[in-house]
Amino acid sequence: QVQLVESGGGLVQAGGSLRLSCAASGIIFDNYVINWFRRAPGKEREFVAAITFGGSSTHYADSVKGRFTISRDRAKKTMYLQMNSLKPEDTAVYYCNNGENWGQGTQVTVSS
Numbered sequence: 001q002v003q004l005v006e007s008g009g010g011l012v013q014a015g016g017s018l019r020l021s022c023a024a025s026g027i028i029f030d031n032y033v034i035n036w037f038r039r040a041p042g043k044e045r046e047f048v049a050a051i052t053f054g055g056s057s058t059h060y061a062d063s064v065k066g067r068f069t070i071s072r073d074r075a076k077k078t079m080y081l082q083m084n085s086l087k088p089e090d091t092a093v094y095y096c097n098n099g100e101n102w103g104q105g106t107q108v109t110v111s112s
Contacts, residue, residue, distance in 0.1 A: 002026040002101045006094060009106030012086055020081040020106060022096030029077045030054065032099055036070065036081050038092035038108075048094070049081060064090075086110045 008020040022034070036048040049070040050059045058070050069082040079096060086108075093105040 002098075004096050004098065004101055004103035006096055006103040006106040009094060009108045011109045011111065014086060014088055014110055014112050016086050016110070017082070017084045018086065018108060020083065020094055020096075020108070022079040022081075022103060024077045024079070024098070027077075027098060027101075029072075029074060034070075034072060034079045035097045035099070036079075036094060037097055038090075038094045039105075040089075040092040043092075045095075051079065083108070088112045 003025045005023045006020060008018060010018060012018055030053055033050055033052050035050040037045050038048050039045040048061050048064055049068055051070045051072055055072045060068060067085045072079045088110045091108060091110050093107050095105045096103045
């Protein structure tokens with residue numbers, strides 16, 4: 001059974017940092033492009049970042065470029081999203097995705 005489990009969300013002040021984790025089980029981690037998406041209240045889900053096989057290539061939404069960093073630990077089958085210089089508009093539920101499966105999400109709230 002495939003499982004993606006996010007953690008690391010919380011409440012932080014604007015300008016602060018958080019690191020999200022996505023632990024995978026039941027999949028061959030290296031076979032997938034792993035993505036982070038987010039859904040803010042009242043808005044559509046949007047792409048945040050992605051990392052490709054082996055972690056050699058990363059992609060970011062313009063809104064987070066330069067502030068967020070995606071990475072993966074292949075031995076731990078865990079993907080990370082380091083979020084710096086957080087803004088209130090980053091407030092959302094963050095989800096990881098392997099193109100087929102979704103985690104349950106983790107709430108990030110940035111106060112102004």
